Amino acid sequence: MRPKKHRTTESGDLFRARLDQIINMKHELVQLAGKVDWDWIDGEIAPLYSANGRPGIATRFVIGLLLLKHIYGLSDEGVCERWVHDPYFQYFTGEEFFQHAFPHERSDLSHWRKRLGDKLELLLAESLRVAHEAGALRGQDLKRVTVDTTVQPKAITFPTDAKLLHAAIEGLNRLARKHGVRLRQSYLRIAKTAAMMAGRYAHAKQFKRHQRQLRILRSRLGRIIRDIHRKIEGQTVLENAFALPLGRASQIRSQQQRQRGWKLYSFHAPEVECIGKGKAAAPYEFGVKASIVTNNRRAPGGLFVLHATALPDNPYDGHTLRDVIDRTETLTGCAIERAYVDKGYRGHDAQNPRRIFISGQKRGVFGVIKRELRRRSAIEPIIGHLKTDGHLGRCYLKGRAGDAANVILSAVGHNFRRILAWI
Numbered sequence: 001m002r003p004k005k006h007r008t009t010e011s012g013d014l015f016r017a018r019l020d021q022i023i024n025m026k027h028e029l030v031q032l033a034g035k036v037d038w039d040w041i042d043g044e045i046a047p048l049y050s051a052n053g054r055p056g057i058a059t060r061f062v063i064g065l066l067l068l069k070h071i072y073g074l075s076d077e078g079v080c081e082r083w084v085h086d087p088y089f090q091y092f093t094g095e096e097f098f099q100h101a102f103p104h105e106r107s108d109l110s111h112w113r114k115r116l117g118d119k120l121e122l123l124l125a126e127s128l129r130v131a132h133e134a135g136a137l138r139g140q141d142l143k144r145v146t147v148d149t150t151v152q153p154k155a156i157t158f159p160t161d162a163k164l165l166h167a168a169i170e171g172l173n174r175l176a177r178k179h180g181v182r183l184r185q186s187y188l189r190i191a192k193t194a195a196m197m198a199g200r201y202a203h204a205k206q207f208k209r210h211q212r213q214l215r216i217l218r219s220r221l222g223r224i225i226r227d228i229h230r231k232i233e234g235q236t237v238l239e240n241a242f243a244l245p246l247g248r249a250s251q252i253r254s255q256q257q258r259q260r261g262w263k264l265y266s267f268h269a270p271e272v273e274c275i276g277k278g279k280a281a282a283p284y285e286f287g288v289k290a291s292i293v294t295n296n297r298r299a300p301g302g303l304f305v306l307h308a309t310a311l312p313d314n315p316y317d318g319h320t321l322r323d324v325i326d327r328t329e330t331l332t333g334c335a336i337e338r339a340y341v342d343k344g345y346r347g348h349d350a351q352n353p354r355r356i357f358i359s360g361q362k363r364g365v366f367g368v369i370k371r372e373l374r375r376r377s378a379i380e381p382i383i384g385h386l387k388t389d390g391h392l393g394r395c396y397l398k399g400r401a402g403d404a405a406n407v408i409l410s411a412v413g414h415n416f417r418r419i420l421a422w423i
Contacts (some may be wrong), residue, residue: 006329011276012140013044021125028419029089029091029092030088031423033092034374035134036067037126037129038063040058040126041060041122041126041270042059042060043117045063045122046302047114048116048119049115049138055202057104057112058094060093060094060223060261061093062112063123064093065083065121066091066109066113067412067416068083068113069109069409069413070090070259070281070390070391070412071413071416071417073389073413076106076109078229080102081102083102084262105366115399117401117405120404120405120412121408123171124312124331124412124415127412127419128304128331128332129301130416130419131301133235134419134422134423135297135300136168136299136419137301138225138298138299141294141297141299142306142334143334143338144295144297144338144372145293145306145328145339146294146295146339146376147293147324147325147339147345147379148291148341149289149291149373150277150288150289150336150383150387150392151277151285152288152310152392152395152406153286154225154286154287154288154289154397154403155396156269156286156393157244158286159286161198162194162199162213162214163195165191165214165217165253165269166194167266167336168194168218168221168249168253169224170190170191171245171249171268172246172249173224174190174244175224180239181228181232182228182231183228183231184223184227185223185233187220190216190220191217191221194216194220195213195217195378198210198213198295202294203215222253223254226288227252227322228246246268247272250332251264252264262284264396266286267397269399271400271403272286272287272288273286273288273289273313273314274286274288275288275289275314287395288395289312289314289315290309290311290392291308291311291320291324292305292308292383293307293324294377294379294380294382296340296376297372298378299318301418301419302377302422303382304415304418305382305411305415306328306409307324307327307328307331308407308408308410308411309404309407310400310404312400312406317348318344318345318348319347319348321341321349321350322348322351325339325350325351336355338355338357339355339356339358340356340373340375340376341358341359342359342376348385357369359376361373382414386410386414389417391410393411
């Protein structure tokens with residue numbers, strides 16, 4: 001028999017060094033738990049809940065879980081699973097004794113996110129306060145900022161006519177089964193085959209056959225829509241339940257590939273927008289636009305996200321600058337002296353336009369301003385970290401409220417990662 005290979009001394013030292021690093025990171029999490037003002041957060045969130053009925057879950061428990069989820073880039077299920085076997089996670093959420101089972105339901109995180117709503121900005125303000133208290137962020141770093149926008153993609157596939165028509169047929173069939181509406185014919189097998197063949201014919205550039213499969217899908221979807229209308233006519237409860245799905249299905253059936261105006265890009269997520277950012281690899285992205293504000297000069301702890309918000313309906317960047325700057329000043333409590341933006345903000349509506357400097361601008365750019373304008377592009381890797389290390393790269397939360405919550409919590413997670421690295 002071949003003898004077993006033993007771990008060499010060098011690799012053993014690397015293993016022990018890595019283990020010490022992990023232990024130190026856990027101790028930093030304990031220090032962070034002591035710096036967060038849980039009582040202040042609890043006082044701000046308490047008015048959202050009633051004193052009647054069953055006692056709610058402790059604020060520190062759920063807020064701590066949300067912070068841990070976005071600090072370490074975990075899913076709802078992943079953070080609950082890790083909480084069970086990680087004593088540092090349990091201490092961070094306020095437990096005094098080690099628990100061997102998760103005491104609540106995973107869905108409580110979803111309920112809390114919906115209930116918090118606009119109050120999620122309190123967590124962003126608290127992350128900046130903790131960074132300032134730890135010495136990672138100074139007051140002077142808040143006066144000069146960089147503003148940029150990016151796209152937060154939604155959890156949908158690339159929309160094609162065949163996929164959308166097939167999804168509408170499947171969605172109406174699911175809803176009909178749920179409400180006990182017996183359809184004359186489901187067309188599920190026909191629709192699946194037609195969607196599959198449409199993709200094959202498009203790949204082979206056989207577009208006449210491709211269009212024939214699309215006509216099959218459109219005609220079958222129209223039959224299902226008319227059949228449901230006949231079956232639910234005069235039944236108010238069913239008409240209300242089918243109103244939105246039937247409207248989406250009719251829109252998908254009537255829209256064309258290159259038509260102008262509003263289009264529907266997902267049957268289950270109608271809030272998705274098509275946004276073109278001019279990238280060679282991804283000319284179009286499907287999601288919602290998000291605005292990010294960071295400090296321009298590098299603080300002792302690095303670049304922090306001072307404000308983050310979702311911008312539904314894909315507004316022009318320049319028309320959002322005034323509101324973004326005002327909300328950033330409200331959140332940080334510090335007036336902004338200078339803001340640096342890219343060329344997408346030309347024609348902006350800022351209150352003090354002389355304090356806004358656009359990339360490539362020559363007039364009024366000299367000395368310190370010229371050096372700070374060159375640092376405008378430093379926001380790009382921060383957006384990259386928000387997408388790769390956080391959850392900004394793909395939003396799995398439902399609706400526009402989920403889009404807004406995911407943007408803010410991704411920024412909170414980035415700030416606390418910077419604080420942990422500084423500690």
